[in-house]
Amino acid sequence: MIRTEGLSKVYSDGTRALDDVSINIDNRFTAIIGRNGAGKTTLVRILSTQLEPSSGRAFIDDLDIIKNADRIRKKVVSIPQEASPIGILTPSEQVKLYLIARGMTSSESSLAAKKSLEDVGLSESLDKPTDMLSGGTKRKVFVAMALASNAEIVFLDEPTTGLDPISRLEVWAAVRKLDGRIILTTHYMEEAENLSKDVIMIDSGTILERGSVAELLNRFKDKVRIESLNVIGDAFKVGDIYIKYVNEKEAAEYINKGVTIRRISLDDLFVIRGVTVEH
Amino acid sequence: MAWFYGFKTIRRAYSYVIASLITPLTLLFLIYIISDGRLVTYAITGGFVAIIASNGLASAGDAAFFRLQLKIQDLFVTTNIGPLDYMLGLTFSFIVFSIPGLVLYAVLGAWYHLFSLTNSLILIGILLLLTFATSAISFIIAGLVGHVRNVWGIISILSVVMTVLPPTFYPYRLIPQYLLYLLAISPATPAAVLAQGVFNLSPFDPVMIPVLLIETIAYVGLAIHFTRWREK
Numbered sequence: 488m489i490r491t492e493g494l495s496k497v498y499s500d501g502t503r504a505l506d507d508v509s510i511n512i513d514n515r516f517t518a519i520i521g522r523n524g525a526g527k528t529t530l531v532r533i534l535s536t537q538l539e540p541s542s543g544r545a546f547i548d549d550l551d552i553i554k555n556a557d558r559i560r561k562k563v564v565s566i567p568q569e570a571s572p573i574g575i576l577t578p579s580e581q582v583k584l585y586l587i588a589r590g591m592t593s594s595e596s597s598l599a600a601k602k603s604l605e606d607v608g609l610s611e612s613l614d615k616p617t618d619m620l621s622g623g624t625k626r627k628v629f630v631a632m633a634l635a636s637n638a639e640i641v642f643l644d645e646p647t648t649g650l651d652p653i654s655r656l657e658v659w660a661a662v663r664k665l666d667g668r669i670i671l672t673t674h675y676m677e678e679a680e681n682l683s684k685d686v687i688m689i690d691s692g693t694i695l696e697r698g699s700v701a702e703l704l705n706r707f708k709d710k711v712r713i714e715s716l717n718v719i720g721d722a723f724k725v726g727d728i729y730i731k732y733v734n735e736k737e738a739a740e741y742i743n744k745g746v747t748i749r750r751i752s753l754d755d756l757f758v759i760r761g762v763t764v765e766h
Numbered sequence: 767m768a769w770f771y772g773f774k775t776i777r778r779a780y781s782y783v784i785a786s787l788i789t790p791l792t793l794l795f796l797i798y799i800i801s802d803g804r805l806v807t808y809a810i811t812g813g814f815v816a817i818i819a820s821n822g823l824a825s826a827g828d829a830a831f832f833r834l835q836l837k838i839q840d841l842f843v844t845t846n847i848g849p850l851d852y853m854l855g856l857t858f859s860f861i862v863f864s865i866p867g868l869v870l871y872a873v874l875g876a877w878y879h880l881f882s883l884t885n886s887l888i889l890i891g892i893l894l895l896l897t898f899a900t901s902a903i904s905f906i907i908a909g910l911v912g913h914v915r916n917v918w919g920i921i922s923i924l925s926v927v928m929t930v931l932p933p934t935f936y937p938y939r940l941i942p943q944y945l946l947y948l949l950a951i952s953p954a955t956p957a958a959v960l961a962q963g964v965f966n967l968s969p970f971d972p973v974m975i976p977v978l979l980i981e982t983i984a985y986v987g988l989a990i991h992f993t994r995w996r997e998k
């Protein structure tokens with residue numbers, strides 16, 4: 488189990504990135520959602536021992552992230568946000584290098600690298616320099632690293648940011664093949680909905696909501712979202728758009744009134760909490 | 767890392783090797799012309815020092831690029847290796863880039879009958895210390911810069927200050943002693959002075975042995991701190 492107690496982080500420029508965060512994470516897939524600057528990356532970097540907290544404590548399977556960092560590093564893999572492979576190396580070399588750094592022998596790492604790259608669908612690209620590969624393929628190289636490492640916990644920090652929809656689907660498919668517990672940060676709500684049973688919503692360094700996707704969306708039961716560029720009663724205003732939540736039956740009244748009707752998604756949690764949604 | 771990043775890079779990007787050779791070879795040529803061949807042995811000895819020092823400093827670019835742009839350093843934090851292993855891996859990659867240049871200078875040194883077994887072994891020791899010291903400086907720089915673009919300018923300045931100004935390519939006795947000690951802030955200075963001494967080109971200055979050792983230890987210690995392995 489991952490456990491934090493009053494975890495806070497204030498950077499040297501005074502930015503408070505995390506504020507008294509106390510959570511338990513013990514699901515197979517957990518998504519930490521929030522807009523840019525919400526504190527997602529800071530939380531993941533602290534939990535994966537890349538960054539020290541300013542105060543509070545955190546534990547990975549009862550190991551203290553400060554006192555037992557070396558032991559934790561054997562259990563976790565953390566793929567940083569916008570990480571990119573070393574362009575001159577092939578995917579195979581890149582994964583091997585990483586596995587050797589994790590303590591595998593050269594022959595073990597060769598076998599594991601080949602298998603994991605094939606598992607994520609990169610058998611055609613094993614020996615091409617990674618700077619010749621697409622953005623999605625590069626991300627899959629990192630997923631292959633995590634897969635080959637057999638880590639108990641994998642942190643994926645915004646694994647599909649900047650990818651086209653097809654590449655995103657391919658990365659999701661690769662992520663689903665990972666063993667262990669997956670903690671994923673994202674600002675794409677459909678990513679959280681597709682990959683996670685458990686969602687933690689974070690903004691301005693604090694936890695806003697927590698629960699399964701179904702639980703979090705339950706408050707919108709039988710409702711749909713109506714969007715309009717014109718004022719529609721007591722609606723939320725997000726950017727230039729007015730958003731209102733109405734019952735499905737009530738929605739019929741809005742047809743032919745120039746509105747867009749959408750199904751409810753995790754985006755809507757942000758709307759009702761007054762947090763600007765990113766599309 | 768030296769194998770993957772060093773040898774593979776040489777095979778796939780020859781420009782790294784040419785870049786590491788170009789300045790020492792140009793200076794060797796100029797010194798040969800200007801001194802009518804009299805100072806060429808200094809230039810050959812200095813060439814060893816300059817190649818290692820400039821490659822060591824150039825690793826700042828990759829260290830910063832790996833940390834800030836590719837996020838490779840963060841990736842390696844959650845492995846079995848520590849900051850010193852990571853630094854040594856990248857450092858040895860850059861030694862690999864230096865090998866063609868070192869071989870070329872070794873051929874020139876043999877041509878001018880510079881080598882004996884003893885002075886060759888001492889030179890290897892000096893160059894190893896210099897590698898660690900200059901690479902450590904590069905990691906300090908890479909840890910301090912906030913953006914990759916800043917590192918290129920700093921390396922250009924430091925390459926001149928730390929490899930061309932020190933007495934790498936000229937007899938160290940040509941400059942006043944206070945200036946020599948001022949320039950000793952660059953590990954290339956004690957390395958060059960010692961190299962000139964062991965090759966009997968200039969008087970041996972034993973003071974430079976502790977200077978090089980202490981500088982290497984100090985720079986490596988600072989680099990471990992500044993490399994931001996686990997950021998605070």
